[in-house]
Amino acid sequence: MIGIGGAGMSAVARILLDHGAAVSGSDARDSDELRSLEAHGAVVRVGHHADALHAAGAAPEIVVVSKAAIPADNPELVAARDSGIPVVTRSQVLGHLARAGRSIMVCGTHGKTSTTSMLIAGMTAAGSDPSFAVGGMVLQFGTNARGGADPVFVAEADESDGSLVHYEPDVVILTNAEPDHLDHFGTAEAYFEVFDTFLARIPATGALVACLDDEGSAERARRAAARGVRVVGYRTVTGPENDLPVVAELADVVVDADGTRAQLTLDGRTRTTMHVGTPGEHMVLNSVAALLAAREVAGTDAFDLDGFLAGLSGFGGVGRRFEPKGEIALDGGSVRVFDDYAHHPTEVSAVLGAAREIVEADGGRLVAVFQPHLYSRTRIFAEEFAAALSLADRVVVLEVYGAREQPEPGVDAGLITRHVTSPVDRASDLDTALEVVTGMIEPGDVVFTLGAGDITTLGPRIVAGVDTAGSGH
Template sequence: MTGAVDAAALPDRLARVHLVGIGGAGMSGLARILLSRGGEVSGSDAKDSRGVLALRTRGAKIRIGHAPESLDQLDGGPTVVVTTRAAVPDDNPELVEARRRGIPVLYRPELLADLMVGYRTLLVSGTHGKTSTTSMSVVALQHCGVDPSFAVGGELNESGTNAHHGSGAVFVAEADESDGSLLQYTPDVVVVTNIEVDHLDFFGSEAAYVEVFDQFAALIRPGGTLVVCLDDPGSAALGGRVGASCADRSVTVLGYGAGTHRDLAPDVPLVAELVEVVPRGPGGVATVTLRAPLVAEERTRRLAVTLPGRHMALNALGALIGCARTGCDVDTVAEGIEGFGGVHRRFELRGRAAGVEVYDDYAHHPTEVRAVLTAAREVVEARRGRVIAVFQPHLYSRTAEFAAEFAAALSLADEVIVADVYGAREQPQPGVTGRLVADAVTVPAAFVADISQIADAVARVAVRGDLVLTIGAGDITMQAPSIVEAVAAGAPGESP
């Protein structure tokens, strides 16, 4: 499916767009797409950055700091102002001024929905694995010659970017459930990796969180496809519910995985069965049985996955089916997935020193932490090394809710160092610190409140053959280079 889309003409309301917080990962990506499609773009951010500089070189007008006059950078002023729910408060002076002038204010997902009009859309949702699955899909479609437009939550290692205006007919994006914004979209193909309760600060209950996925599935266009993981009870149950109710809308539901929870979706065909995953090098090789209607005749093939862990093999299968349902050949898609080079902050190697490897990962939910540490153990098993987890809890509410679950997941490591909570948009809660997690870990663990002391703490325990993994959605990623330096200076000894 390689036909081009005439999407150069933006809707009138997107002729001149002002983005508050334009340097952020999501906003900067959409700004690049707008500029590529001939739109005029202005914006503001709290500080200069490489992303801001890159946008300026492409013609964006950007002011550092937030002030009402930032809306006057484009001749005639903006036709719309774009913001985010989490990062920008409602009393931001630019939002206040926009409302005073009667300029429409959109949230980022609304802008993304406008940009996807006219495309065949492949959207990836789920509690975990969205970015990896979306990124695999982009790289696979590029291998198929499609040149998709895309908006991803992390930078692809192949291109170094998280967004692109392509010449093809497909638009690939993450559909974020955290604030219900996925309900802005009307997709053609949806992949749901898993559903596990999260973001209770927004939804308030598990039932409300699960319900948003049902609402999203109901938005799939007639003739579209829902792809669900039959190894995850939440995703499988969604597939079962949709499969029983969508016949009148002609929506096809397809499943992947080993089929652990297939009983929850008895009418959903298991079209990509994961038979086994064998670790190989930094990744693994999956044996997969493909079935109709994904392929004409049942057959088994191998699929190399460049990132470690069973969860990554499952993500690869979700991407395989999703891309195939956009019209691409299954085997060509598989070749593209095998060439996937990873995503920034998803089991990303940050450096080696004195026989110690330092990786970084964005995991910030207990299930994600468990998955990435399981993968890390697979990597070091052959050399009989140890795993040192350096974890930074993200959000006070999440830490209070899941402290015991985080501790249980972290106990898969051999040594654990816990930093203090990265509060992000939340104010501190009395008694909620990283110590809540560290004290419940069942392997040797330490709470290091001062993040500047993390690197030295790691260097004191690391030995040759160890794998160090910085984990979290906050600024713990900044510590990876310092850990490499501290380990090099400390010259670790041999593993006992």
């Protein structure tokens, strides 16, 4: 596996190892993930060299690559092709694993990782042992993937490079759909077409579990239904009316520091209280999607509703999704620090909206520290990012984390900061952001670091920096 330390690749590696396959791989840099895979039984190498193909003592039967990340001149990839070793993509392997039994795949512009993780937590609490692959660390299991004993496979279906159209799932969750990854797709229409193609692959025996509160998801579901796909809809009672089947409805949503509670009506008659241990209306909506998908696989009569609900209530969260990084004792009070992967305006708005309800209950301020991810995304959504960040009381915006993109003239943090209506600071790098944040925070504040880049390292530094100093002033 070339690039075995990546989130998606490492998940597949773990499942293969759990099922008894011999796995070797390489990555450009050493990492905790690489060491963890080694402890799990993989043979790993740091650096890309042709001889890494024989690291396990013999040539591999197949070589796996992540299509989006591995350059064509990678020496291991070149050596594999020269030797006639079949080269397949991670998504092809994932699709093969999913076809071994009943499969649930989670797609959508936002919420895939959280929804998949809730699904696994609920199914496990209800007595199932599925195989799973998640794009983040499921904190209560301490891993992003596992090969389970039951013939059920649960995974995210990532639309970012279009590879999800190759999967053949039994049940699909569609959390939402709005334009993203336009650097790859070019137009919103092309982006939506990938979802439509994927959903049309659901068999007659399967189902699409779709959020009907979301306009994009509802439209995708409507098109899938026209192609003969059975739609299982869920929504809040205040959501828009539509002509699709509504199987689950949420009412009386309450967000607090302990998570989110709501009243669930199922099949128009069963009414029960739902609780998920992560704040946000979007989180409890995602949990309903997970419940409905699990019920589709288990069967309505065999489904352990109480067990699944208990699993949701005890859900420990996902790494980089509303993840607590520490609490700082400060001037007779405290400051809580969280980290979140939010890197699209809708995600930032959802996270800060949920955080706002917690902050207002405690009487403090909400401080958002945001690192834009990709120049193209920053250029396209600058004003939307600014509107979302303005939900915070104080805002710090770092310069753009380019990742795979080269800088674009005129595209920088200023595109966002000029439209933010809350007090805002601009930070050239993580060190500057650390200095700004530790100098402004006050007792009762809640700090969120947001973004898909290396800003994830900032939260622990804020906690350590203020604890060391004894005061943020």
